[in-house]
Amino acid sequence: MIDFTRKTGLPPEQEGYARRVAALAREIYGETPKACVVTFGCQQNVSDSERIKGILIAMGYRLTENQQEAHFILFNTCAVREHAEDRVYGNIGRTKLIKQENPKKIVAVCGCMAQRQSVADKIKNSYPYVDLVFGTQGRHRLPEWIYSRLAGGGRRFELGMEDGVPENLPVARDGKLRGWLPIMYGCDNFCTYCIVPYVRGRERSRTSAAILDEAREMIAAGFKEITLLGQNVNSYGKGLEEDINFAELLRRVCAIEGDFRVRFMTSHPKDCTKELIDVIRDNPKISRHLHLPFQSGSDRILKQMNRRYTRARYLELIAYVKEQIPDVALTSDVIVGFPGETYEDFAQTLSLIREVRFDSLFTFIYSPREGTPAAALPDPVSREEKGKWFDELLRTQEVIGKENIRRRIGTTCRVLCDGKATAEGWLSGHTPGTAVAEFEGEESLIGQFVEVELTGFDNAYQGKVIEQ
Ligand code: SF4
Numbered sequence: 001m002i003d004f005t006r007k008t009g010l011p012p013e014q015e016g017y018a019r020r021v022a023a024l025a026r027e028i029y030g031e032t033p034k035a036c037v038v039t040f041g042c043q044q045n046v047s048d049s050e051r052i053k054g055i056l057i058a059m060g061y062r063l064t065e066n067q068q069e070a071h072f073i074l075f076n077t078c079a080v081r082e083h084a085e086d087r088v089y090g091n092i093g094r095t096k097l098i099k100q101e102n103p104k105k106i107v108a109v110c111g112c113m114a115q116r117q118s119v120a121d122k123i124k125n126s127y128p129y130v131d132l133v134f135g136t137q138g139r140h141r142l143p144e145w146i147y148s149r150l151a152g153g154g155r156r157f158e159l160g161m162e163d164g165v166p167e168n169l170p171v172a173r174d175g176k177l178r179g180w181l182p183i184m185y186g187c188d189n190f191c192t193y194c195i196v197p198y199v200r201g202r203e204r205s206r207t208s209a210a211i212l213d214e215a216r217e218m219i220a221a222g223f224k225e226i227t228l229l230g231q232n233v234n235s236y237g238k239g240l241e242e243d244i245n246f247a248e249l250l251r252r253v254c255a256i257e258g259d260f261r262v263r264f265m266t267s268h269p270k271d272c273t274k275e276l277i278d279v280i281r282d283n284p285k286i287s288r289h290l291h292l293p294f295q296s297g298s299d300r301i302l303k304q305m306n307r308r309y310t311r312a313r314y315l316e317l318i319a320y321v322k323e324q325i326p327d328v329a330l331t332s333d334v335i336v337g338f339p340g341e342t343y344e345d346f347a348q349t350l351s352l353i354r355e356v357r358f359d360s361l362f363t364f365i366y367s368p369r370e371g372t373p374a375a376a377l378p379d380p381v382s383r384e385e386k387g388k389w390f391d392e393l394l395r396t397q398e399v400i401g402k403e404n405i406r407r408r409i410g411t412t413c414r415v416l417c418d419g420k421a422t423a424e425g426w427l428s429g430h431t432p433g434t435a436v437a438e439f440e441g442e443e444s445l446i447g448q449f450v451e452v453e454l455t456g457f458d459n460a461y462q463g464k465v466i467e468q
Contacts, residue, residue: 009168010058010140017143022060024150028104029071035061036070040088041078043265044200045111047180047229048139049076052110054170055142063172068098072106072146077113079195081367085113092127099129106149108132110139115199118370120157134158136185136200140166161201167210177418177447178430179223183211183249184230188238189268191295192306192373193338193366196231203232205240208249212256219258224416224447225287225430228253228264234271247275254283259449261416261432263287269294270309272317281324288325288432292317293333293362297352298345301338304377311352318356327411329359329433336393337366337386339377346389350396359404359433361397365390405457412466413437415452417445421460428460437461 010018025033035056039049052074053063067073075091078084088109095107107130113119115135123130131149134142138158145156165185173179184205187197211228218226228249230236236246246264253262262285267276269292280286292314296302299310321328334349353361365386368375415429421438427445428438429452438460439452445465452463 010055010143010170011166014140014143017147018055018059021143021147021150024147025060025071028150033061033071034064034069035072035074036064036067037074037076038067038091039076040084041076041080041112043180043227043229044182044185044231045076045078046174047182048111048136050171050173050180051169052076052139052142053172055139057172058170059143059146067095070105071102072108073098074108074110077109077111079112079116079119079199079369081364082369083367085119088113092123092130096127096129104150106131106146108134110134110136112136112195112199115159116195116371117159120159124155124157130155132156132158135161137162140169165204165206165210167206173218176222177416178225178227179218180229181211181214181218181226182206182229183233183246184236187231188235189232189270189308190306192304192377193335193369195369195372198371200231203235203238205230205236205238207240208242208244208252211249212252215253216256219256219260222447223260224449225261225263226253228262230264231266232268232271233264234267234273234276245273245275247273247279250276250279250283250286254285261285261287261414261449263289265291267292269314269317270307274320277317277321277324288327289329289331289434290321290325291331291333292321294352294356295333295335296338296341296345297349298341299348301341301345304340305335305338305374311348315352315355327413327432329431329435330356331360331362331434332356332358333362333364334393335364335366336390337379337381337383339366339368339374339379341366341381343389346393350393353393353396353400357400357404358397359435360401361393363390363393363397405461408461409454409456412451412453414449415439415463417441417448417450419446431461435461437463439463439465441465 037049039045064070077088114133120133186201186203188203190197234246237244294314413431415437417427417429419428421428426438427441431437451466453466454461454463456462
């Protein structure tokens, strides 16, 4: 369900185009135009799509999830894995029929994958029914681009990277309780396996005033959980005129009045400070969860990955986190089979997992991304062998995950109740960590924080309400 919670306006020149799109689209289609936005990939893309949907609504479009009935279809794409790219091409291919039935409909592709010149060229040459391609930036110019195409202009390929962050764009958020709040865009880290710095550009932080205004609007609109988003939130503030870091931003968000919870992602261990951990410890509004991607337990591989921290530094940080926030939920990302990784390196990853005892892991077998330094490295280990290592890792984490679940049974935690569970009379919500908890209760609890004692686990925690 779409909740249009924020509409403070497009740039002045784009507002003129938006009004013209509204009039022209209605005339061409003979009805209120509909738009369908299909999102692939990470939370950053989900958040970008919410802003694109806001702009589409400002142009008079109604949102739909049905591509057949849409007059504007947009694929917001992800470039992180090859498999994701194949799915996007499959989806684009299926719009050919839709365009044959009504050539006046507009098909567009944007996001990380579209930002790559080779992809834009492929779409230009092999998918002639795609009208508009743009990358990860410039979406505030969507009214101009759509107007141009509706008025009979040619196909557009807009891959320019812009400095700064356009503010005050309309946003149509997907949820009503839990929402994304981007605090920065891009990344300066150039991990050797990662395409993000090439497709999302250098780090650009939003001003704290813009972030705090948006957080206040979300809280006033009833949001109970705000996730601050960025590729590397720990380096927030770099390049801003104001003297502020991420820890201070968190303090200021928590100082906003209201009953709400704050999460953030993603953190980079090299920029994660004890100050940040102390801020989490001291602010009950911040979720007791830290997602700190370690990627590999081997110093040799971390160096090859250009991660710029060591295994010892990572473990030291984790020890401090556990000491200061004993009930913390720890999650991480890990890559298996980086080029040149040996079983000895992989064994270091396993031992780090055993030492830290994560609640859950996002696990990936290394997938080469064209244009990244790692893609050019020799990679002698077969996919089959990497698959065996990967299975070993999953088995290791499964045991640890189950032990962590058992350890939490009998404890109480503050759950944000966000809907009905499948069983009659049961509700569902999110714990301060990453887990789902189900419990019996009145539907009036939906949208509230409730204190829940965790009593068991069956795909999700089972619990009982202690206090509302
Ligand atoms: S920190 Fe590394 S992995 Fe994360 S987005 Fe930046 S380059 Fe990619």
